[in-house]
Amino acid sequence: MKIQFIGAGSAFNKLDGQSNAVITAASGKKLLIDCGSTCWTTADKLGLGLKYTDIDAVYVSHLHADHVGGLEELAFCTYFNPNAERPRLFCNTQLMHELWEQALRGGLESIQGKVVTLTEYFDCHPVENSSFFVWEGITFIPVQTVHVMAGYHIKYSYGLIIQEIGVSSEKPKVFFTSDTQFAPNQIMDFYRSCDVIFQDCETSPFKSGVHANFADLTTLSDDIRSKMWLYHYQPGTVRQAAKDNGFCGFVEAGQSFDF
Numbered sequence: 001m002k003i004q005f006i007g008a009g010s011a012f013n014k015l016d017g018q019s020n021a022v023i024t025a026a027s028g029k030k031l032l033i034d035c036g037s038t039c040w041t042t043a044d045k046l047g048l049g050l051k052y053t054d055i056d057a058v059y060v061s062h063l064h065a066d067h068v069g070g071l072e073e074l075a076f077c078t079y080f081n082p083n084a085e086r087p088r089l090f091c092n093t094q095l096m097h098e099l100w101e102q103a104l105r106g107g108l109e110s111i112q113g114k115v116v117t118l119t120e121y122f123d124c125h126p127v128e129n130s131s132f133f134v135w136e137g138i139t140f141i142p143v144q145t146v147h148v149m150a151g152y153h154i155k156y157s158y159g160l161i162i163q164e165i166g167v168s169s170e171k172p173k174v175f176f177t178s179d180t181q182f183a184p185n186q187i188m189d190f191y192r193s194c195d196v197i198f199q200d201c202e203t204s205p206f207k208s209g210v211h212a213n214f215a216d217l218t219t220l221s222d223d224i225r226s227k228m229w230l231y232h233y234q235p236g237t238v239r240q241a242a243k244d245n246g247f248c249g250f251v252e253a254g255q256s257f258d259f
Contacts, residue, residue, distance in 0.1 A: 001025055001138055001164050003174070003198075004256040006050070007042045008231045010202060010211075011066035015235040017042035017253045018066040019200075021176070022050065023162070025136035029056040033160065033176060037069025046254040052077040057088035057135055058122070060095065061178035062147060062157040063103050071099075072107045075121035079111075089122035090133050092142060092158050096126045137165050143190060145180035148210050161190060164259065172196055172259045179232065182212040184220060191224050196259075198251065201230035203237045218245045229257075 002024040007017020018036035025031070030050075032039070035058055043050040052074055061067055078084040091099065100118040109115055118124060127133050132141040140160050147157040159178040164171045175194035177187070184191070191197060202211040211232065217225070230242055231251040242249045 001162075001259050002256055003162075003176075003259070004048070005231065005251050005253060006039055006046070006048065007036070008233070008251040008253045008255070010232050010234050011036075011064065013233070013235045014038075016233070016237075017045070019232040020067070020070075022048075023138070025138060026164075027136050029136050030054050031057040031059060031135055033059050034061055034067040034178075035070040035074055036066040038066075039070035040073060042253065048254065053081065053084045055087050057090060059140065059160065060089070060091040060099060061159065062095065062155070063098060064179070067179075068099065068103050071104060075104070075108055079121055086121065086123045088125055088135070089118075090125045090127055090135070090140070092144075092156075093126035093128055095156075095158065096124060134165070139163050139165055143175070143177075143187065145177065145187065146183055147179045147181065161194060174198070174259065177212075179210070180212060181210060182216040188224075191220075191228075195227060196257070197224070197228040199228050199230050200232045201250075203233040214241070217247075222246055 004022050006020040006022060008019055009016030018038050020036050020039045021033040023031045032055055078087060125133060127142055132139055140162055142158040143161060144156050145159055146154055148155040157179045160176045162174040172195040175190050175197045177200045179200050200212050201214055201217055202208060203214045207213045225246040229248045229251050233250060237250060239250050
């Protein structure tokens with residue numbers, strides 16, 4: 001399995017692109033982790049050669065535009081291509097309903113001659129709470145994290161624990177946090193159980209409160225930081241700062257990791 005970051009920056013980081021990634025299975029099939037508004041242009045800019053018909057599946061972590069803004073493009077460009085199959089779509093059950101009603105319906109519902117639904121664009125696979133799904137010999141366990149408090153209501157994001165099926169001692173376990181507040185008490189067990197961590201990390205000097213800030217992440221123990229890669233950062237981030245503080249580094253746009 002290979003994980004390649006299409007972009008590695010925050011929502012408005014035009015230099016490093018938004019943080020979307022593509023997983024390539026041993027079979028060669030590809031799954032997108034999120035599909036933000038600049039996903040396709042960043043892939044072209046990096047020369048990744050990623051085409052709509054390459055995408056077998058998409059996982060959606062939450063509804064912010066830097067994570068779902070490119071789905072309409074994928075939906076239309078596969079729907080009207082007679083040679084393309086519907087991409088599979090995986091996400092939390094409640095989130096899948098909200099994805100259609102709050103993010104995609106306005107643009108996708110009406111086409112000439114008919115009214116369509118999400119299932120006509122995607123082969124939908126809702127994932128229940130505390131459950132998992134398997135795609136191309138890889139197990140994905142969604143991890144609910146706190147992203148935004150909208151008044152008295154929590155807007156969750158769903159990260160992933162990812163592991164190829166096989167002898168566990170030979171298959172690294174990867175934790176992809178997606179967007180999350182700094183909450184070590186809630187997710188420390190996942191940090192400890194995984195071999196590699198891709199951690200949401202804002203690098204702004206002004207803490208937003210909705211992402212883990214670099215200064216807070218430096219308070220984690222040495223053993224956790226030593227297996228943690230940082231992504232979703234602001235433009236102009238000094239790369240050496242991560243290694244100087246015991247992290248693996250900041251992920252570069254287009255960087256690949258083979259497991």
